[in-house]
Amino acid sequence: MLDNEWFEQYKIGVPLIDADHLNLFREVARFNEHLQSGMSAEDLGKSLNFLDKYVGAHFAREEMLMREKAYPYYTQHKTLHLQLKKVVFAVRRVFETDMEKVDKEKLHQFLRDWLIEHILKVDAKLVPYVNGAYSNDSRSVERLQFIGLSEEVTIDEELVAVTVKVPQSKQKVIERCAFALMHNTPEAQDLEEIALAATGMTIEEAMELAGAVLY
Numbered sequence: 001m002l003d004n005e006w007f008e009q010y011k012i013g014v015p016l017i018d019a020d021h022l023n024l025f026r027e028v029a030r031f032n033e034h035l036q037s038g039m040s041a042e043d044l045g046k047s048l049n050f051l052d053k054y055v056g057a058h059f060a061r062e063e064m065l066m067r068e069k070a071y072p073y074y075t076q077h078k079t080l081h082l083q084l085k086k087v088v089f090a091v092r093r094v095f096e097t098d099m100e101k102v103d104k105e106k107l108h109q110f111l112r113d114w115l116i117e118h119i120l121k122v123d124a125k126l127v128p129y130v131n132g133a134y135s136n137d138s139r140s141v142e143r144l145q146f147i148g149l150s151e152e153v154t155i156d157e158e159l160v161a162v163t164v165k166v167p168q169s170k171q172k173v174i175e176r177c178a179f180a181l182m183h184n185t186p187e188a189q190d191l192e193e194i195a196l197a198a199t200g201m202t203i204e205e206a207m208e209l210a211g212a213v214l215y
């Protein structure tokens, strides 16, 4: 059960970020309550809207903080944020097409797992950088040892050749974008988000991305 007392253990010690996390905990708790009492399509729609706004605003805040603090794992962290954003986007896309397809129980479990994993294993790594590099905050240091700071988050994918036709004047743009994507720079994540916002997602892509939370 997610409650305020339980949440205390998940505070990372950055008030702005903790306040955001608390809001997400509350939303997941509300989601659970709705599940118990029979969740309507309207409730689910509201939750998905909340999540969509939440991931946009909270992740942007965290990412700004990481840039300010020159956080060394910025790209890896941003990659994980983008993965969740895409899932939320995909679930909404499926919901808008066929609301019966979304398995609410699985979605609840997914959000709950993601929340715990991400806050404890990924967000917690920010603490020493935000509160002064590896500060004397022994609580944070203990926490980091507990979660294993050495655990790296990397993406390891095969490269594929893509042939596209663009106006000659845009050739350099495409080459630069390809470079950013190839090297997974922080801008690569921004490019992916821009592309998603510009062209949306096909229902097939959405079904695949949201597969874990569908019937």
Ligand SMILES: [Fe+2]
Pocket (backbone or CB within 6 Å): 017, 021, 058, 062, 119, 123
């Ligand atoms: Fe977070």
Ligand SMILES: [Fe+2]
Pocket (backbone or CB within 6 Å): 062, 077, 081, 118, 122, 123
């Ligand atoms: Fe995060």
